[in-house]
Amino acid sequence: MDTLKRYETAKRLYQKIGVDTEEAIKRLDNISLSMHCWQGDDVTGFDRKGPLSGGIQATGNYPGRARTPKELMADIDMALSLIPGTHRINLHACYAIFEEGEFADRDQLEPKHYKAWVDFAKERGLGLDFNPTFFSHPKAAQFTLSSPNEEIRKFWIDHGKACIKISEYYAEELNTPCLMNIWIPDGYKDIPADRYSPRERFKDSLDQILSIDYDKEKVLVSLESKVFGIGLESYTVGSAEFCMKYAAQKGILSLMDNGHYHPTEMVSDKLSSLLLFDQKLALHVTRPVRWDSDHVVLFDDETKEIAKEIVRNDALDRVMIGLDFFDASINRISAWILGMRNMQKALLFALLTPYKEFARMQKNNELTKLLVMQEEMKSYPFGDVWDYFCNKHNVPEKEDWFAWIQQYETDVLSKR
Numbered sequence: 001m002d003t004l005k006r007y008e009t010a011k012r013l014y015q016k017i018g019v020d021t022e023e024a025i026k027r028l029d030n031i032s033l034s035m036h037c038w039q040g041d042d043v044t045g046f047d048r049k050g051p052l053s054g055g056i057q058a059t060g061n062y063p064g065r066a067r068t069p070k071e072l073m074a075d076i077d078m079a080l081s082l083i084p085g086t087h088r089i090n091l092h093a094c095y096a097i098f099e100e101g102e103f104a105d106r107d108q109l110e111p112k113h114y115k116a117w118v119d120f121a122k123e124r125g126l127g128l129d130f131n132p133t134f135f136s137h138p139k140a141a142q143f144t145l146s147s148p149n150e151e152i153r154k155f156w157i158d159h160g161k162a163c164i165k166i167s168e169y170y171a172e173e174l175n176t177p178c179l180m181n182i183w184i185p186d187g188y189k190d191i192p193a194d195r196y197s198p199r200e201r202f203k204d205s206l207d208q209i210l211s212i213d214y215d216k217e218k219v220l221v222s223l224e225s226k227v228f229g230i231g232l233e234s235y236t237v238g239s240a241e242f243c244m245k246y247a248a249q250k251g252i253l254s255l256m257d258n259g260h261y262h263p264t265e266m267v268s269d270k271l272s273s274l275l276l277f278d279q280k281l282a283l284h285v286t287r288p289v290r291w292d293s294d295h296v297v298l299f300d301d302e303t304k305e306i307a308k309e310i311v312r313n314d315a316l317d318r319v320m321i322g323l324d325f326f327d328a329s330i331n332r333i334s335a336w337i338l339g340m341r342n343m344q345k346a347l348l349f350a351l352l353t354p355y356k357e358f359a360r361m362q363k364n365n366e367l368t369k370l371l372v373m374q375e376e377m378k379s380y381p382f383g384d385v386w387d388y389f390c391n392k393h394n395v396p397e398k399e400d401w402f403a404w405i406q407q408y409e410t411d412v413l414s415k416r
């Protein structure tokens with residue numbers, strides 16, 4: 001059966017339970033995800049040759065890593081051509097692009113070092129998001145914004161300030177607000193004697209960064225917490241409590257990365273609490289396998305549950321959804337496409353759920369019926385609506401996109 005016929009049958013089945021597939025598709029059309037540039041090159045960046053630090057790891061040695069801005073941009077283009085819809089690109093400061101012979105250290109970065117990215121985004125109608133890079137640098141050996149060394153701390157404060165200005169430049173040039181996310185890896189491997197002072201210094205550093213004059217409509221600053229990192233197992237300065245309290249007090253956004261909590265803690269369960277208090281919040285959707293391993297996002301239970309929370313709380317315009325994973329053991333472009341398409345699938349799955357009716361069942365204590373319906377929904381013809389959505393956006397349906405990647409691997413990646 002062709003895509004349209006399958007879709008028409010699915011549409012009727014969903015209609016019977018009060019779900020309007022046309023409306024769901026229209027809403028999905030308007031959702032832009034922020035695709036992280038760092039999947040394409042194992043978080044290497046262009047400003048330094050050094051190893052990835054900060055307690056994160058990109059493991060694997062699959063051939064074809066993007067080594068230059070030109071290669072990374074070509075790979076992003078390839079990925080976007082196989083993902084339905086229009087999205088955003090999330091850059092890290094370490095992806096600065098310098099002229100031949102030029103160099104600026106992180107505290108000296110300027111908008112001009114990202115002009116090529118702005119041109120890239122403009123030509124494709126994309127928005128840009130941004131992150132200061134507080135790792136993979138000789139001055140980020142253990143501490144950055146919480147450093148007891150005032151010279152080092154100032155260096156990173158200046159980096160944060162520079163990044164706000166760069167974010168403002170993106171927003172102005174591209175006419176869409178830029179989310180600027182702050183994450184620091186600072187912490188201790190073993191039990192510290194003083195947990196308070198590093199957090200006190202971190203707080204002061206953030207205050208200094210945010211004290212600069214910037215347009216808060218254009219630059220949305222967020223703060224990402226973390227429970228532990230590799231080599232930082234006992235204490236992280238930017239803990240969940242610190243970051244949420246700080247964000248609430250200063251009126252910035254909280255960013256939750258679902259790899260940054262204890263294994264039985266679920267970000268899906270946290271969203272409603274934040275939505276009750278915050279106008280906006282941000283997410284890094286990832287897949288932690290036993291630790292913050294940053295595996296490719298799947299169409300799995302937690303991703304679906306996160307999407308459901310966003311949709312049924314009517315928060316699609318309040319939750320900024322970004323992805324954050326970096327798998328170097330598989331074709332990197334496939335990783336992007338899978339992760340992005342899976343997040344979109346999860347959102348579509350949520351949009352195709354009669355959540356108002358389900359909420360009514362919960363309120364009326366019809367809990368058996370609710371469980372039955374939630375389970376039966378799993379075998380509704382969701383895939384037929386997804387295929388129709390892909391078809392409508394002129395991207396391959398089902399696994400057909402993978403043949404394009406295999407060809408690209410033969411023609412381009414294998415020659416790197």
Ligand SMILES: C[C@H](O)[C@H](O)[C@@H](O)C(=O)CO
Nearest residue numbers: 038056131183257292324
């Ligand atoms: C590269 C990212 O900024 C980084 O992954 C951060 O967001 C994080 O999640 C660290 O664990």
Ligand SMILES: [Mn+2]
Nearest residue numbers: 224257284324
């Ligand atoms: Mn993250």
